[in-house]
Amino acid sequence: VQLVESGGGSVQAGGSLRLACAASGYTYSSHCMGWFRQAPGKEREWVASISTEFGTTYQADSVKDRFTLSKTDAEKTVYLQMNSLKPEDTARYYCAARTPVGGSCFGLYSGFDYWGQGTQVTVS
Numbered sequence: 113v114q115l116v117e118s119g120g121g122s123v124q125a126g127g128s129l130r131l132a133c134a135a136s137g138y139t140y141s142s143h144c145m146g147w148f149r150q151a152p153g154k155e156r157e158w159v160a161s162i163s164t165e166f167g168t169t170y171q172a173d174s175v176k177d178r179f180t181l182s183k184t185d186a187e188k189t190v191y192l193q194m195n196s197l198k199p200e201d202t203a204r205y206y207c208a209a210r211t212p213v214g215g216s217c218f219g220l221y222s223g224f225d226y227w228g229q230g231t232q233v234t235v236s
Contacts, residue, residue: 113137113226115207120231123197131192131231133207138226140164140188144210144217146224147181147192149203149233158221159205162190163212170218175201197235204230 119131133145143164150156160171162181169181178197183190194201208224 113209115209115226115228117205117207117228117231120205120233122234122236125197125199125235127197127235128193128195129197129233131194131205131207131233133190133192133228135188135190135209138209140209141185142211144212144220144224145183145190146208146210146217146220148206148208148224149201150206150230151203154203156206160192161217161220163217164190165212165215168217194233197233199235202233202235204232206230 114136116134123129141164144161145164146161147159148156149159160179160181162169171179178195180193207228209226210224
């Protein structure tokens with residue numbers, strides 16, 4: 113199983129970045145793909161998730177109006193489009209995968225089985 117993130121970088125406040133997470137080695141089509149972030153000295157926090165089966169998306173309140181998720185099933189890739197970035201969005205962003213519960217990804221903030229190595233996002 114492999115999750116590979118890309119798309120991180122440095123951007124000025126108000127700018128945008130799009131992160132990608134390419135998945136391989138497992139049944140992509142029936143999982144919850146989540147994005148988490150961890151800033152230095154802080155706990156890891158859940159940012160957003162998408163159901164690869166239904167395309168349903170969920171976002172944390174702190175990013176709901178600024179971050180959106182999408183997916184390209186043929187490439188087994190999910191994307192996190194981040195707009196109106198703020199300095200407090202600075203963190204290492206991780207992609208993760210888990211099976212849904214009752215077919216839903218709603219409220220699933222833990223129990224992710226697979227993780228990528230992360231990609232750094234710096235907003236100044």
